[in-house]
Amino acid sequence: MPSMLAENILTENLLSLNAVSFLTEEPLRLRSGLVTPIYIDNRMLIAHPDAWHDVIETMASLIEKWGLEYDIIAGVEAGGLTHSAALAYRLFRPTIYVRQNAKTYGNLHRIEGGSVKGKRVLIIEDHISTGLSCLDAIKTLREQGAIVTDCVSITNFDMAETATLFEEAGVKMHRMIAFNKVVDKAIEMGHITEEQKKTIQEWLKTPWTWAARQGLVAATREN
Secondary structure (H helix, E strand, O other): OOOHHHHHHHHHHHHHOOOEEEOOOOOEEOOOOOEEOEEEOHHHHHHOHHHHHHHHHHHHHHHHHHOOOOOEEEEEOOOOHHHHHHHHHHHOOOEEEEOOOOOOOOOOOOEEOOOOOOOEEEEEEEEEOOOHHHHHHHHHHHHOOOEEEEEEEEEEOOOHHHHHHHHHHOOEEEEEEEHHHHHHHHHHOOOOOHHHHHHHHHHHHOHHHHHHHHOOOOOEEOO
16 A cells, blocks of 8 residues: 555545546446446546656555566556556556457457567556456456466455455456545545445445345446
8 A cells, every 4th residue: 555645645636636426326337237326537637647647656666565576567448558558658667458359450459569478467457346357358468378467456446246356367456545545535525425425335345236225227327
C-alpha cells in the first residue's frame, strides 16, 4: 500500500474527478452481467495530468517496493492501456497490450507490440471488478508463451469470487487503493450518506445476488 498521505491524495483525486460514481438508486449493469451501485472509470485520470502523474509515480514506487519481477509491462484494452503505456515509459521498460478481441485484418493478433514468448509479463489494469477480462488477457498471453504471475490495478472491489479466480489462475493481485478507503473518503467528502455506505457495503459482500435481493434492475449498461 502507498503511504497514508499518498493514499489520501489518490483517493481524493478519484472522487473529485468523478472517476468513482455511486449509483445506489440507479444501478448499472456491467458487461459481465453484474449489477452494481458503483461505477469506476479510472480513464478519467488521463485528462488530468497532475492526478495522473500522481498515480503513475505511486504505481512505479509500489512495484519496486513489492519487488515484482517482469520483463514487459502489459495493458488490457481499453482501461488499462493508457496507464500501462505511461508506466512503461516512466520505467523505461518494453510494453505491449492485449486487445479484447483479435483483429479481423492483417496479422489477426490479440497481442500488440511484440513477442511475449518466455517473457515475464506484468499486467496493469485500471480497475478490477469481476476480473474476467483481465483473466482472459492472461490466458491469451500464456498461450503465446508469456509468464504471468502478477497484476497491478489502481482500484479493486476486493470481491471474494474474483480473488478465488485469480488464485486458481496462479496470479497475485496488487491494488494501489483499498476500496474501503474510497468509501470512507466518499463519506468524508460528502459524496455519499451513511445509508448509502451501508448499501455499498452490502453489495461488496454479495455482489452477484445483491440486485435480486433488493428487487432492483439496472437503469443503464456500461458502454
